[in-house]
Amino acid sequence: MNDGRNDFDFIFGRWRVRNRKLRDVTDPACSEWIEFGATAHAEPILGGLGHVDRIWTDAPPGEDPFEGFTLRQFDPQAQVWRIWWASTRRAGHLDPPVEGVWRDGRGVFNCDDVLGGRPVKVRFEWTTDGPDSARWQQAFSLDEGHTWTTNWIMDLSRTTA
Numbered sequence: 001m002n003d004g005r006n007d008f009d010f011i012f013g014r015w016r017v018r019n020r021k022l023r024d025v026t027d028p029a030c031s032e033w034i035e036f037g038a039t040a041h042a043e044p045i046l047g048g049l050g051h052v053d054r055i056w057t058d059a060p061p062g063e064d065p066f067e068g069f070t071l072r073q074f075d076p077q078a079q080v081w082r083i084w085w086a087s088t089r090r091a092g093h094l095d096p097p098v099e100g101v102w103r104d105g106r107g108v109f110n111c112d113d114v115l116g117g118r119p120v121k122v123r124f125e126w127t128t129d130g131p132d133s134a135r136w137q138q139a140f141s142l143d144e145g146h147t148w149t150t151n152w153i154m155d156l157s158r159t160t161a
Contacts, residue, residue, distance in 0.1 A: 015134075017037065019036050038055050046073070122139075134155075137150050138150070
């Protein structure tokens with residue numbers, strides 16, 4: 001069945017992750033980029049209609065390491081993916097899901113949220129060049145989607161260890 005349920009199957013397994021992110025993604029004036037490594041592991045759940053993805057970071061420069069958790073779930077009726085994120089940086093908080101689809105090798109997922117007391121539109125974009133590499137990036141819009149600022153990029157490389 002090609003309704004979109006297999007779009008994220010490439011993510012299953014172990015990954016080395018190179019992160020590049022703005023130090024403070026909630027500050028629209030922040031222009032300081034930091035880089036740090038991480039490892040990740042994703043596996044299917046719910047009969048293949050979802051999966052969990054965990055990431056463990058090295059300490060970003062001047063910060064503590066953190067652990068993140070992603071739940072991705074496919075809705076076969078709506079033929080969309082919903083993606084939830086939580087991390088040790090905001091213990092007890094589950095971000096609202098971004099929602100979207102894959103088209104022409106690119107997944108785009110959006111939601112509305114509030115960050116730093118401001119309403120913000122959130123966009124996740126996924127691309128993959130094959131089974132052993134992928135890119136995720138996050139962007140925010142503070143003007144209802146007219147302009148977007150990318151604030152976090154993760155380049156993933158498959159690993160066997």
